[in-house]
Amino acid sequence: MVSKSFSVTGLGACGEVGRSAFILDFGEKFLLDYGVKLNIEEVEYPLEVNEHVKAAVISHAHLDHSGLLPYFYKDSNCLSFMTQATLDLADILWKDSIKIAEFEGVAPKYTRAEIERTRKHNFIVPYNKKFSLGNDSSLEFFDAGHILGSALCKFTHKDKTFLYTGDYKVDETQLHAGCDLNVGKVDYLMVESTYGDREQANRKLEEKAFCESVQSTVERGGWAIVPVLAIGRSQEVIDILSKYNIDAPIYFDGMAKQVSEIYFRYPELLKDSKGLKKALNSVEWIMGKQGRNRALKNPGVVVSTSGMMHGGPVMHYVRKIINDPRSKIHLTSYQAEGTPGRELLEKGLLLDENAGTVVKAGCRYEKFDFSAHPSQSELIKSIKKWNPKEIFMVHGDKKVMDVFSKSIYSATGVKATRLETGKRTYFG
Numbered sequence: 278m279v280s281k282s283f284s285v286t287g288l289g290a291c292g293e294v295g296r297s298a299f300i301l302d303f304g305e306k307f308l309l310d311y312g313v314k315l316n317i318e319e320v321e322y323p324l325e326v327n328e329h330v331k332a333a334v335i336s337h338a339h340l341d342h343s344g345l346l347p348y349f350y351k352d353s354n355c356l357s358f359m360t361q362a363t364l365d366l367a368d369i370l371w372k373d374s375i376k377i378a379e380f381e382g383v384a385p386k387y388t389r390a391e392i393e394r395t396r397k398h399n400f401i402v403p404y405n406k407k408f409s410l411g412n413d414s415s416l417e418f419f420d421a422g423h424i425l426g427s428a429l430c431k432f433t434h435k436d437k438t439f440l441y442t443g444d445y446k447v448d449e450t451q452l453h454a455g456c457d458l459n460v461g462k463v464d465y466l467m468v469e470s471t472y473g474d475r476e477q478a479n480r481k482l483e484e485k486a487f488c489e490s491v492q493s494t495v496e497r498g499g500w501a502i503v504p505v506l507a508i509g510r511s512q513e514v515i516d517i518l519s520k521y522n523i524d525a526p527i528y529f530d531g532m533a534k535q536v537s538e539i540y541f542r543y544p545e546l547l548k549d550s551k552g553l554k555k556a557l558n559s560v561e562w563i564m565g566k567q568g569r570n571r572a573l574k575n576p577g578v579v580v581s582t583s584g585m586m587h588g589g590p591v592m593h594y595v596r597k598i599i600n601d602p603r604s605k606i607h608l609t610s611y612q613a614e615g616t617p618g619r620e621l622l623e624k625g626l627l628l629d630e631n632a633g634t635v636v637k638a639g640c641r642y643e644k645f646d647f648s649a650h651p652s653q654s655e656l657i658k659s660i661k662k663w664n665p666k667e668i669f670m671v672h673g674d675k676k677v678m679d680v681f682s683k684s685i686y687s688a689t690g691v692k693a694t695r696l697e698t699g700k701r702t703y704f705g
């Protein structure tokens with residue numbers, strides 16, 4: 278038997294969505310992403326990095342991919358690679374994580390000084406520029422179309438190539454044109470699987486249904502509350518509401534505001550930066566308590582973090598309308614298992630983590646499907662284009678991967694492998 282020269286070890290995000298972290302041994306050893314998983318009760322971490330790595334490579338800023346990097350830099354001196362937009366966005370999220378931990382009275386996993394240390398070890402990698410890593414190895418990023426700065430990460434060692442998708446989106450969204458599928462030859466692929474078992478609602482129809490629901494909520498005298506992820510979804514939702522000319526006051530609250538400032542810095546990474554800027558400038562940015570009280574005086578639309586209702590200013594508004602049958606909570610993103618958003622959708626219960634209460638929701642609620650992840654057909658389209666000889670599935674529930682692997686096999690004849698946490702999988 279020929280011995281296999283490469284390996285990948287899952288430290289998290291194996292059969293689950295959250296805490297993405299992998300060690301890739303591909304000529305050199307690399308840490309791919311180092312994220313956290315936010316559950317109802319606690320934050321879950323990936324396994325520790327117990328081997329020496331040449332570099333850390335971060336696919337994008339979402340906390341489930343970048344959230345623990347400053348902890349890694351407590352005692353690591355290697356370089357990290359990410360896009361400038363990823364670094365700018367992650368920096369906001371890291372600092373916010375410390376604030377949240379302090380607010381909750383728990384010890385933060387890292388300090389502000391360690392965030393600075395992380396920044397100092399960073400090397401910015403733009404899209405479409407091959408960067409040599411020594412030892413016949415190189416790294417190249419391609420636009421992943423998922424959020425601002427998100428990258429498909431391609432490693433080359435001698436004549437072999439390995440592509441890690443991070444999170445990506447093939448089709449265009451309101452903000453992004455879809456990922457860059459032209460990444461050249463791919464021998465080995467590690468692919469996210471979030472929606473590997475299903476198709477998504479038609480985006481245009483979903484946008485229309487969402488805006489009609491928002492408008493009718495305000496017309497019947499209620500508040501349309503829209504919990505959003507700070508990065509990407511919040512900007513996208515404002516852009517969609519503006520496109521449909523919603524006739525109601527729109528309030529924008531939470532960390533999403535700070536993130537939007539960063540979106541303004543990278544117009545070249547957006548489909549229509551002028552349109553987005555106009556939309557964001559046409560809504561009222563809430564500053565402080567007075568603004569929040571004003572937003573709750575007359576029916577209107579509130580777009581605020583956090584997207585899965587893990588605290589954040591959105592909960593201030595949710596508490597006020599939870600028993601109002603005219604009002605409606607419009608969830609707009611994937612709701613991970615164990616999050617308050619998922620509990621609301623599945624059981625009609627509002628878990629208020631800060632107040633420590635659980636109440637039956639008297640308001641309306643519905644989830645709208647604005648995914649920034651590929652549907653099954655988008656996944657298969659990209660896999661067929663890349664045509665790898667080995668495939669590793671990560672970042673998805675186990676049941677989803679069972680369905681996804683079957684569809685990969687029938688489309689390509691390749692038997693995809695589900696990585697397991699703590700286990701080294703050899704290939705090559």
Ligand SMILES: [Zn+2]
Pocket residue numbers: 337339423444
């Ligand atoms: Zn993501």
Ligand SMILES: [Zn+2]
Pocket residue numbers: 295297339341342444672
């Ligand atoms: Zn993710």
